[in-house]
Amino acid sequence: MEYKTASYEKLAGELEALRSEYEKIKAEKLSLNMSRGRPCTEQLDLTEGLLSVLYKNDMCNLSGNTDVRNYGVLSGIEDIKNIFAPILGAENGEVFVGGNSSLNLMYDLVADGMLYGYEGCTPWAKLPEVKFLCPVPGYDRHFAICEKLGIRMINVPMTKTGPDMDAVEKLVAEDELIKGIWCVPKYSNPQGITYSDETVARFADLSPAAKDFRIFWDNAYVIHDLDDTPDTLAPLLVMAKKTGKQNMVFEFTSTSKITYAGAGVSFLAASADNIKTVSSRIGIRTIGYDKVNQLRHALFFKTTENVYEHMKLHAAILRPKFDIVINTLEGELESTGTASWHRPHGGYFVSLDLMPGTAKRAWQLAKEAGVVLTTVGATYPYKLDPLDSNIRIAPSNTTCEELEKAMHVLCVCAKIAAAEKLTENK
Amino acid sequence: MEYKTASYEKLAGELEALRSEYEKIKAEKLSLNMSRGRPCTEQLDLTEGLLSVLYKNDMCNLSGNTDVRNYGVLSGIEDIKNIFAPILGAENGEVFVGGNSSLNLMYDLVADGMLYGYEGCTPWAKLPEVKFLCPVPGYDRHFAICEKLGIRMINVPMTKTGPDMDAVEKLVAEDELIKGIWCVPKYSNPQGITYSDETVARFADLSPAAKDFRIFWDNAYVIHDLDDTPDTLAPLLVMAKKTGKQNMVFEFTSTSKITYAGAGVSFLAASADNIKTVSSRIGIRTIGYDKVNQLRHALFFKTTENVYEHMKLHAAILRPKFDIVINTLEGELESTGTASWHRPHGGYFVSLDLMPGTAKRAWQLAKEAGVVLTTVGATYPYKLDPLDSNIRIAPSNTTCEELEKAMHVLCVCAKIAAAEKLTENK
Numbered sequence: 015m016e017y018k019t020a021s022y023e024k025l026a027g028e029l030e031a032l033r034s035e036y037e038k039i040k041a042e043k044l045s046l047n048m049s050r051g052r053p054c055t056e057q058l059d060l061t062e063g064l065l066s067v068l069y070k071n072d073m074c075n076l077s078g079n080t081d082v083r084n085y086g087v088l089s090g091i092e093d094i095k096n097i098f099a100p101i102l103g104a105e106n107g108e109v110f111v112g113g114n115s116s117l118n119l120m121y122d123l124v125a126d127g128m129l130y131g132y133e134g135c136t137p138w139a140k141l142p143e144v145k146f147l148c149p150v151p152g153y154d155r156h157f158a159i160c161e162k163l164g165i166r167m168i169n170v171p172m173t174k175t176g177p178d179m180d181a182v183e184k185l186v187a188e189d190e191l192i193k194g195i196w197c198v199p200k201y202s203n204p205q206g207i208t209y210s211d212e213t214v215a216r217f218a219d220l221s222p223a224a225k226d227f228r229i230f231w232d233n234a235y236v237i238h239d240l241d242d243t244p245d246t247l248a249p250l251l252v253m254a255k256k257t258g259k260q261n262m263v264f265e266f267t268s269t270s271k272i273t274y275a276g277a278g279v280s281f282l283a284a285s286a287d288n289i290k291t292v293s294s295r296i297g298i299r300t301i302g303y304d305k306v307n308q309l310r311h312a313l314f315f316k317t318t319e320n321v322y323e324h325m326k327l328h329a330a331i332l333r334p335k336f337d338i339v340i341n342t343l344e345g346e347l348e349s350t351g352t353a354s355w356h357r358p359h360g361g362y363f364v365s366l367d368l369m370p371g372t373a374k375r376a377w378q379l380a381k382e383a384g385v386v387l388t389t390v391g392a393t394y395p396y397k398l399d400p401l402d403s404n405i406r407i408a409p410s411n412t413t414c415e416e417l418e419k420a421m422h423v424l425c426v427c428a429k430i431a432a433a434e435k436l437t438e439n440k
Numbered sequence: 441m442e443y444k445t446a447s448y449e450k451l452a453g454e455l456e457a458l459r460s461e462y463e464k465i466k467a468e469k470l471s472l473n474m475s476r477g478r479p480c481t482e483q484l485d486l487t488e489g490l491l492s493v494l495y496k497n498d499m500c501n502l503s504g505n506t507d508v509r510n511y512g513v514l515s516g517i518e519d520i521k522n523i524f525a526p527i528l529g530a531e532n533g534e535v536f537v538g539g540n541s542s543l544n545l546m547y548d549l550v551a552d553g554m555l556y557g558y559e560g561c562t563p564w565a566k567l568p569e570v571k572f573l574c575p576v577p578g579y580d581r582h583f584a585i586c587e588k589l590g591i592r593m594i595n596v597p598m599t600k601t602g603p604d605m606d607a608v609e610k611l612v613a614e615d616e617l618i619k620g621i622w623c624v625p626k627y628s629n630p631q632g633i634t635y636s637d638e639t640v641a642r643f644a645d646l647s648p649a650a651k652d653f654r655i656f657w658d659n660a661y662v663i664h665d666l667d668d669t670p671d672t673l674a675p676l677l678v679m680a681k682k683t684g685k686q687n688m689v690f691e692f693t694s695t696s697k698i699t700y701a702g703a704g705v706s707f708l709a710a711s712a713d714n715i716k717t718v719s720s721r722i723g724i725r726t727i728g729y730d731k732v733n734q735l736r737h738a739l740f741f742k743t744t745e746n747v748y749e750h751m752k753l754h755a756a757i758l759r760p761k762f763d764i765v766i767n768t769l770e771g772e773l774e775s776t777g778t779a780s781w782h783r784p785h786g787g788y789f790v791s792l793d794l795m796p797g798t799a800k801r802a803w804q805l806a807k808e809a810g811v812v813l814t815t816v817g818a819t820y821p822y823k824l825d826p827l828d829s830n831i832r833i834a835p836s837n838t839t840c841e842e843l844e845k846a847m848h849v850l851c852v853c854a855k856i857a858a859a860e861k862l863t864e865n866k
Contacts, residue, residue, distance in 0.1 A: 050511070058509040059497045065732075069492035071485045083484040083700040085476070113539050115726040122725075125551060129565070129589065139555070139565050155727075162724045163555065274509040277732035298588045299548075300541040301581075304730065306491075306703035 016351045017369075017432055029433040032426055036383065039423055044384030046420040051203070051362035052411040053275050053328075060327050061273045064314045068306065073313070082305035088297055089289065091305050093312035094279060100318050101236055102265055103249035104283035110292055113303045116268035116280035120230060121159050123264055123282075126295050127193060128163055132226040133261065138165075138193055147185060147195040149177035151365060151393035151404045153203040156196040156232070160395070167395035168192070172202065174356075176209030179216045186222035194228045200247040201235035204365040204393050204406035206358020208245035218253035220262065231265040237325050238271060239360040240333050251283055260285035269311060271328070271362065272321065279311050335409040338417045339364045346425035352432040363406050365393070366424075370401040372431035377405060379427035385420045442777045443795075443858055455859040458852055462809065465849055470810030472846040477629070477788035478837040479701050479754075486753050487699045490740045494732065499739075508731035514723055515715065517731050519738035520705060526744050527662055528691055529675030530709035536718055539729045542694035542706035546656055547585050549690055549708075552721050553619060554589055558652040559687065564591075564619055573611060573621040575603035577791060577819035577830045579629040582622040582658065586821070593821035594618070598628065600782075602635030605642045612648035620654045626673040627661040630791040630819050630832035632784020634671035644679035646688065657691040663751050664697060665786040666759050677709055686711035695737060697754070697788065698747065705730075705737050761835040764843045765790045772851035778858040789832050791819070792850075796827040798857035803831065805853035811846045 015028060068074070074083045076091060090111025099109045112119045128144075131137040138144040145166045148157060152172075160167050168185065171178045176199065186192050197217075199209040209217075217229060231250055239245075254260040263285070269278035284292065315321050340357050343366065347353045352369040368376055373390040380387055388406040391397040407424070409417050441454060494500070500509050502517060516537025525535045538545045554570075557563040564570040571592045574583060578598075586593050594611065597604045602625065612618050623643075625635040635643075643655060657676055665671075680686040689711070695704035708718065741747050766783050769792065773779045778795040794802055799816040806813055814832040817823040833850070835843055 052511050055501075055507065058500070058507065061509075062497045065497075065500075066492045066495040069495075071488045071491075074484070074491075075481075081481065081484065083487075083702055085478050085696075085701045114730045115728075118726040125555065129551065129554060155724075158724050162721070270511075274732060275511045276509055276728055277730045295588070298581075298584050300544040302541075302702055304540045304703045304733070306700060307730070307733070 015349060017436055018351055022437060025433050025437050029430065029437060032430045032433060035426055036379065036430060039383050039426065042384075044419065044423065046384060046412060046416050046423075047386040048408050048412060048417070048420055049386045049388045050411070051408045053271055054331065054411045056331050057328055057410070058274060060324070061314070064273055064310055067313045068310045074306070074309070076309070082309045085301045087305055088302045089293055090303065091308050091312070094308040097312060097315055097318050097321060098267075098281055099283070101321065102233065102267060102281060102283040103252050104265070107286055108251065108283050108289060110282040110284070110289055110296070111303060111308055112280035112282060114270075114277055114280065114307070116232070116234065116266040116270070117155055119280050119282050120156070120232065120266055122296070122299070123228070123292065124159055124163060124165070124194070124230070126292070127226070127228070130295060132228065132291070135224075135226040141191060143191050145189065145192045147177075147182060147192060148395050149195070149197065150395070151204055151399075151406070152196060153198055153232070154392040156230070157395045169395060172205060172207060174207060176207065176213035179213055183216065183220065186220060186224070186227060188223065190223040192222065193224050193226060194230055196230050196232065198232045198234060199250070200233060200245060201238060201358055201361025203234070203361065204363040204404070205356055206361045206363060206365065207356060208247055211248045214248035214250050215253060218250055218259065219257045220259065222262075227262060229263050231263060233265055233267045234271070235361040236267050237322060238328070238362070239325065240329050240336055241359055244359050251285075255285070261287055264288065272324065273311060273314075277307065279308055332410060334414055335412070335417055336364065338414060339407055339409050339421055342418065342421035342425060346422065347428060350429060350432065353428060362410055363408055366405045366407055366428075367403050368405060368428050369432045369435060370403045372428070372435050373399065373402045373405050375431040375434065376424070376427040379430055380424055383423050383427065385423045387424065441775060443862055444777055448863060451859050451863050455856065455863060458856045458859060461852055462805065462856060465809050465852065468810075470845065470849065472810060472838060472842050472849075473812040474834050474838060474843075474846055475812045475814045476837070477697075477834045479697055480757065480837045482757050483754055483836070484700060486750070487740070490699055490736055493739045494736045500732070500735070502735070508735045511727045513731055514728045515719055516729065517734050517738070520734040523738060523741055523744050523747060524693075524707055525709070527747065528659065528693060528707060528709040529678050530691070533712055534677065534709050534715060536708040536710070536715055536722070537729060537734055538706035538708060540696075540703055540706065540733070542658070542660065542692040542696070543581055545706050545708050546582070546658065546692055548722070548725070549654070549656070549718065550585055550589060550591070550620070552718070553652070553654070556721060558654065558717070561650075561652040567617060569617050571615065571618045573603075573608060573618060574821050575621070575623065576821070577630055577825075577832070578622060579624055579658070580818040582656070583821045595821060598631060598633060600633060602633065602639035605639055609642065609646065612646060612650070612653060614649065616649040618648065619650055619652060620656055622656050622658065624658045624660060625676070626659060626671060627664060627784055627787025629660070629787065630789040630830070631782055632787045632789060632791065633782060634673055637674045640674035640676050641679060644676055644685065645683045646685065648688075653688060655689050657689055659691055659693045660697070661787040662693050663748060664754070664788070665751065666755050666762055667785055670785050677711075681711070687713055690714065698750065699737060699740070703733065705734055758836060760840055761838070761843055762790065764840060765833055765835050765847055768844065768847035768851060772848065773854060776855060776858065779854060788836055789834055792831045792833055792854075793829050794831060794854050795858045795861060796829045798854070798861050799825060799828045799831050801857040801860065802850070802853040805856055806850055809849050809853065811849045813850065
């Protein structure tokens with residue numbers, strides 16, 4: 015039934031039926047969670063070999079007199095750069111290997127902007143105001159960094175090809191206080207959209223008023239394909255080198271969703287100039303990140319090709335879950351005409367746009383029925399979804415059986431919220 | 441021969457003999473390094489079991505539904521806190537477990553002061569000036585953090601019982617812009633001095649003008665004893681709780697010199713209030729540090745007692761090296777009356793005070809003879825040793841044979857520099 019065109023009586027009848035269904039669900043006292051993009055145990059188990067692949071003292075001494083157990087080699091060992099630099103579209107010299115968290119690298123590079131600045135410009139903390147562009151919906155932890163540091167966030171709408179580039183180009187050209195933009199360019203969080211070649215080309219040739227503008231290119235899902243028709247993302251760093259604007263690009267990724275969410279290896283890819291600047295600052299923080307874990311990863315994967323092969327094992331676990339999400343949405347919500355979504359070919363999320371003004375209510379109903387979803391608003395700066403519409407679905411860390419149940423609950427709650435809204439003023 | 445009281449002729453003769461000895465040394469084309477406190481391979485090899493102690497998927501699931509491979513548990517797992525909290529004189533709830541680098545925790549907490557402040561006071565970056573007290577000689581990486589962040593460093597002399605507390609008390613009471621002090625309270629870097637009970641008691645009851653003053657208590661060598669008469673350090677955090685000034689204390693340590701210098705686990709011990717503040721800020725940076733490595737350490741050591749036992753294995757390797765350093769200094773330099781040093785009962789360094797005005801020259805001579813020492817001045821803020829006197833000796837990462845040679849070279853160079861100085865104006 016198409017809700018918006020249905021008669022009051024029909025909708026009221028539907029609402030009654032839905033409420034009855036909802037009461038039955040509540041009686042089941044469920045406890046399900048689709049709130050965070052956590053890998054499931056089955057995925058974590060794929061990497062058992064990583065635990066013990068490096069097991070002997072004499073395996074720790076690399077050529078070039080580097081003992082991974084000791085201090086030194088600030089930017090990371092070549093063995094791991096050899097494998098992951100090609101994935102990032104970078105040369106080894108353009109890669110800095112971090113600790114277990116690419117988020118931490120991102121935070122540090124924004125904080126460096128605040129404290130030291132870039133390109134010899136004024137440190138951002140000394141400016142009257144600093145602003146970042148935030149394509150929305152987006153990743154809550156990016157927004158949290160800006161909020162904590164007092165960086166004003168400006169929403170830019172996402173389109174099917176990435177951020178609205180007309181808006182981005184105009185804003186950065188006009189305002190020197192705009193110092194950065196957050197991007198998840200492949201299988202975006204939460205929508206699963208991959209930026210088009212044209213979008214990436216426009217990023218590579220961006221002309222910001224701020225000389226020290228930086229694109230925070232969080233390529234978290236760079237090889238996280240789900241099916242046989244994966245998206246492809248144009249290589250920003252390579253393209254920016256052609257326009258001579260390579261210093262604008264900070265590209266990040268990690269093995270958090272390749273090996274272990276809590277114990278992987280993170281990477282920064284950037285121009286040689288930027289790597290030099292960043293290294294001189296990180297070298298004040300630490301003598302180096304965990305090279306034993308870097309070597310462990312290098313020994314486990316051996317080649318770039320093997321990393322891609324490994325991702326197929328993840329896809330085999332995740333794909334059925336994404337199918338359940340999409341199939342349930344299609345089966346239960348499509349006919350109501352109240353919601354929309356994108357079927358992603360990779361990544362960790364499905365973004366569900368409910369009828370404006372109903373997301374919080376649907377979330378609350380789901381919560382009371384024992385299904386925890388990402389807080390409404392979390393996908394927007396300042397936790398403020400202006401339309402009260404967007405819900406992020408994270409299907410990875412539930413079983414298929416749980417997920418079927420949870421998705422059904424979500425659809426019932428979404429329909430109740432929509433039917434309530436449409437009947438309340440009639 | 442006592443240099444300062446020797447006749448010009450005697451000293452000139454000595455210098456000639458030393459120069460002849462020096463030329464012979466140079467002909468050997470040595471390549472020896474005593475510049476950094478790096479553990480040697482034999483020490484790193486002690487921990488082989490750590491590499492493979494955690495080898496199976498089902499070992500990664502702790503009680504309480506914590507999978508160490510996944511996201512979460514920001515402040516670290518209880519298993520590792522159980523072992524190390526007692527070493528820090530802290531409750532589990534007063535411990536935050538970091539990544540592989542306690543230096544990184546220290547940097548982050550100073551940077552947090554700059555960006556966010558403490559105790560609700562003005563962020564330090566917004567003040568006209570911020571100052572830290574630096575007991576000298578001290579640790580170059582502490583000073584580098586302040587220098588990078590533009591924090592003005594004020595030297596405070598070290599005594600045999602720790603920093604000159606009269607000076608510390610007076611300075612912090614008078615100047616609200618003094619926001620912190622760097623301390624290596626046990627086996628200080630570089631002197632190997634342990635703060636006396638009275639010194640620690642005075643720290644625990646310090647009354648700074650700045651409400652947001654912090655003691656950066658870098659307890660890097662907390663259990664790093666070398667012999668059977670180790671120093672004991674009073675527990676600052678416990679004592680500060682008694683004076684009600686516990687929020688003043690940030691205590692750090694790591695397993696960098698217990699397990700692996702590049703792949704250990706770091707710890708912050710602080711008041712419950714501070715842990716709450718710090719966690720809320722670190723939680724913006726990262727979803728959590730490497731818990732797999734935390735569990736690896738917990739499984740390897742099992743108990744606090746075993747950590748102490750393990751340190752005896754390190755001591756057995758290091759003690760002969762420290763003996764060589766001290767014996768060579770006593771045998772070759774003592775009679776000249778131009779140098780002084782302290783025989784430490786633990787830690788990683790011997791601090792050698794040469795005749796004022798001769799350290800750089802001795803360093804340069806040693807370098808030209810193939811012996812690399814920590815750069816003169818590195819043990820002082822702004823790399824400026826006002827007396828040109830202090831040389832830090834790091835004996836850990838050389839063989840005993842190399843060390844005997846290197847120490848002899850150093851002594852010859854120190855004597856040449858002193859004899860040159862004493863004869864130049866006669």
